[in-house]
Amino acid sequence: MSSKADHIHSHDSLLPSGEVESEHQPIDSISKRTQIVSIPPQPCSHLFQFKSKNGTKPFRALQDCLRIKPLGRASIRRDPQEIIRCNTCGHAPSRLYACVACAAVSCQLHAPSHEVDFPGSGHDIAVDVDRAQLFCCVCLDQIYDKDFDAAVVLAQTAASTIGSIRAPPPENLRKRRRVDYRPWTPDLQERDLIGEKSTKLPSSESDSGLDSPWGLRGLNNLGNTCFMNSILQALLHTPPLRNYFLSDRHNRYFCQQKSNGRRNSGNTNTKNLRLCLACDMDATFSAVFSGERTPYSPARFLYSWWQHAANLASYEQQDAHEFFISMLDGIHEKVEKDKRKPQSQGSGDCCIAHRVFSGILRSDVMCTACGFTSTTYDPCVDISLDLEPNQGGSAKMSSTKSHHSFNGEADQSCGISTLMGCLDRFTRPERLGVDQKFFCQQCQVRQESLKQMSIRKLPLVSCFHIKRFEHSPVRNMSRKVDRYLQFPFSLDMAPYLSSSILRSRFGNRIFSFDGDQSETSNEMSSEFELFAVITHTGKLDAGHYVTYLRLRNQWYKCDDAWITRVNENTVRAAQGYMMFYVQKMLYYKASEKLVAS
């Protein structure tokens, strides 16, 4: 039908700007990013007319007929027990539509003819009774409306929570304030001070054509300390951390002076210098960014860290991830003791370690009997991911993947484990076992439940830790999982945000969900760029850590004292153990010019 063809074209224009689009909108203009839908797609002319004539009244009438099953499936029934059949043919096939104007029920074959009986009087809009989806009987297509969807979501949330409409937002979730760029140049006095008190760093131009970025310096292995060296290299090039220390935000001289001033004895014996891991980081940054080429020995750092983490202090093989956590803890602890800063880690106000790495995870536990959802928030400094148990493929499809290749996700047909696959698994709804029944406040008994994780607030830097350790309690044996894991250089975290996960749980309705704030609706803030990869080669108890760093879009291998340039293929093919991603808006690809920036 010619009219049908016209209306299909008008549906192509799907932009959140809400502008009235002309027909034949090119595909490129449809943003491919996972979006927060703030404005629904442009309605077809029939829906438009229907709403201008009737407003939202008919949808509110439908609200009373919304029946919500536990876990959210919505249907339309005037009477919960009623049996629905097509008025015309008496059958009840897979799709039945109730006219919004008069509640007459038709199957998909007879729905268009209902409109013909009452042309132009608003009998063209119907609702799929089993799915609570709007349908236009003239366009013969599913249509979307903000008010209808809002009614459905409210009904779904009312069914699954006692009293409150939404889970309270996490404490200490302060919207990250965007600071305006303020240009600065030194005044005359400052210029004099700079000239007097500083020495100019050697310019990289004077090197014999070598294009070495700042901050590349080998770290001596002090005896089984490559676990520490690998983490230090990653941290030395974590943009917000690097900027913090190089901007002198933690000056080790002032910090030590302050503590010396406090102590009664004025004891300046080097042994009793107050322990501050941030000061040692500051010293390491100064050394590594000094322009010195010979490898640096982070001996002082090791000494301080062993004092902080006595149980890990031994000339034994250590785990890099454990060191990472311990180090962040050490920096946090020292700051807590000094200043009366807020101790909550979630907001990242407590110390630089948390400001850079801390995000907030949301955990929902849903009763399968009544749908009641209990929500908790926890801060986290990284995400530890399991490698999928089967040989490749995400667990979601593993049972059906054996002889089929699906068009959907490429990784399944190749059988490769991917980082995004691991994140999919991390955020999927997981059925808790029969022996792990959760006490449901609504049912007042223990019920089988579903648990689902999502990211409420993304950190500035996301660190992913791959659990390559497999422990078999049966055989009391541990082994390392060497299986390759694909990881992208650019990563969009939007599908794992609480807003996306919640939205999908409620059927992707047009509604503003927890976390849908202007901050997260900015496309850029969920996009991350890879800047460091730590790999482990060898066996469980006798292996070696190496860090790959991405500077000015060139990859370098940091193997203790040895810094070498490598091709990006080497990194892509490497066995990742820890991957570090920074928010794209903080990431400077910079130019590939040889001039020092």
Add this chain to the structure above:
Amino acid sequence: MSASNEDNMSSHSQLSTLFFNDLLDSIIVDVASECHRIARLGLDRNLDDEEEELRLSAQARARVADPSNSGEATSKYVVDIFGQTHPPVANEIFECMNCGRAIMAGRFAPHLEKCMGKGRKARKTTRSSTAAQNRYSRGSPVSTHSPYANSTSMNRLSNGSPSVAGDEYSNGTLEEP
């Protein structure tokens, strides 16, 4: 079997086929309706970028596995980017901040272990170990984990000896200089 039984069975199997088809149709429409909504509201993932990353990764692995390419990851180092070479055991000498003796960098950790009285030989609890214990017991700072496993102490990979690829590093007791 009698003829009427066969008729009953075929009408039974017809009925069950009918029910099955109805259920299948219903499920298919469920999926179609969801996908339609996701596509219309622009909520689908950027599969093009994801596939591109997968392709680059597969390409990279093929190139690295190709024996004709120089093995960047595993070949012995000749010089680093600054044109320097380094011995298998770091030979910078500095002063131990605990006892004041001059120690060689590559042997600093085993020296410090004895010097501080830590490690296998002598484990004492100090004030900072309480903090570490607290960290384990209250699970903070939280390193996240998948739903059930609390893997703080379970999932560890140990590092090993420093190695220039191909060199053996003797891991026996090291004498202090």
